[in-house]
Amino acid sequence: MTASPMLWLSSAGQRLSLATNHQTHEFAALWLRERAPDADTLDPRTGQRLIEAAELPLDLAVESAERAGDHVKLRFSDGHVTDFSLQDLLAACHRADTIVPGRTLWDSRLEEPPRANFAAALQDDAALLAMLEELHRTGFVLVSDVPTQEDGMQALIDRIGPLRHTNWGGIADVKSVANAYDLTMTQRGLEPHTDNPYRDPIPGYIWLHCLTNAADGGDNTLVDGYQAALALKQRSPEAFECLTRIAPSFLYHDDTTRLEGEGPLIELDSHGRVARVRFSNRTERVDALPADELEHYYAARQAFYRLITSDELTLHLKLEPGQMLIMDNYRLLHGRRAYQLSGGIRHLRQGYVDRDSTASRRLVLRQQLSAHQRQEVSA
Known part of the structure; x- marks a missing residue:
């Protein structure tokens, strides 16, 4: 922001323009009125x-706009008067990002995975916030010193939670079993x-906790789906556009459950930014679209597949007993190498925690700790 941002009205007061040293932002009068931050417009307690x-x-229309320090006072044609901070106005502006904000992209050159300690995150709010911020920024975090009991990760989930229950229960086994109901429960390798x-x-979010991992093979693979999507956009814009437009179905069924969803392999938000990736070769089903459209889709999917399986983007690690991966399931593609049980047992446990509760916990902790720090400074 410049020392003195310029303000002016246009379109008979139905537009307010704010110019900084970087660019000019335009705000609709109706947007400003319904977003007015005063107690007559928003409930002070709930923000509703x-x-x-x-x-x-x-x-x-806006009848007048007056700059007062780092605030701007607005008077509307319905008689309402309110006061916006310039910082809040600029923060609300649409940004031309290519991915949702606040993320750090990475590839196989990532030297050190983001780490957290189970006991510290369990006992200390600052450590828990640091873990959640890293998860939000990087898309995964490797947690150490998790109790090697079957539900050893539950206590930390309860600090964030709740645990998502599915037809498989809450925290479920990931190990080779006879008559497996999902390919995860076999010894085969899994594609990203x-x-x-x-x-x-x-x-x-996926929580994957290692109890024992003495089998030969079974290393985990991780790929930053945002990085892969942007690499595809740069190298083949047509393929990227195709995968944001065509939405295949995804199916799962067993003796007691039938589930079906749909969505594009690369999903954009309302601002055109990459917000989510999907890839599930085992469960994807594409409709019988016109043949030429399917040809484009299959070529685009293959180009994306080659990226997410490439050495360029793939990070390898093998979980040890007491380690746990927490992964952003809207962003990360994960897989594993095939393994043989001749070397020993491979037993992991897995649970899910939803996005809203995880984001809420992070934002509330950030607010609380920031307020506490301000109090300490002013004391």
């Missing part, structure tokens, strides 16, 4: 809107994938 925005006159795209909502 008190006025009926749909009843505001469509020709509502996201979990459960056939559910609604799709599980937000």
Whole structure:
């Protein structure tokens, strides 16, 4: 922001322009009125809107805009007066990011995985916030010193939770079993994938806890799906566009459950930014679209597959007993190498925690700890 941002009205007051040293932002008068931060418009406790925005006159205008330090005072044609901070106005502006904000991209050159300690995150809010911030930023975190009991990760989930229950229960085994109901429960290698795209909502975060891992092979693979999507966009814009447009179905069924969902392999948010990736070769089903459209889709999917299986983007690690991976299932593609039980047992446990509760915990902790730090400074 410049020392003195410029303000002016246009379109008979139905537009407010704010110019900084970087660019000019334009705000609609109706948007400013319904987003007014005062207690007559927003409930001070809940932040929920008190006025009926749909009843505001469509020709509502800003009659005056006056700069006062780092705030701007607005008077509207309905007589309402409010005060915005310039920082809040600029923070609300649409940004031309290519991925959802606040993320750090990575590939196989990532030297050190983000780490957290189980006991520290369990006992200390600052350590828990650091873990959640890293998970949000990087898409995964490797947690050490998790109790090697079957539900050893439950206590930390309860600090964030709740645990998502599915037809498989809560925390479930990931090990080779006879008559496996899912290929995860076999010894075969698994291609990079996201979990459960056939559910609604799709599980937000995967918690994968290692109890023992003495089998030969079975190393985990991780790929940053955002990085892969942007690499595809750069190298083949047509393939990228195709995978954001065509939405295959994803199916799962067993004796007691039938699940079906759909969505594009690369999903954009309302601003055109990459927000989610899906990939599940085992469960994907594409409709019988026109042949030429399917040809484009298959070529685009193959190009994306070659990226997510490439040495360029793939990170390898083998979980040890007492380690746990927490993974963003909207972003990360994970897989594993095939393994043989001749070397010993491979037993992992897995659970899901949804996105809303995880984001809420992070944001509340951030607010609480920031307020506490301000109090300490002013004391």
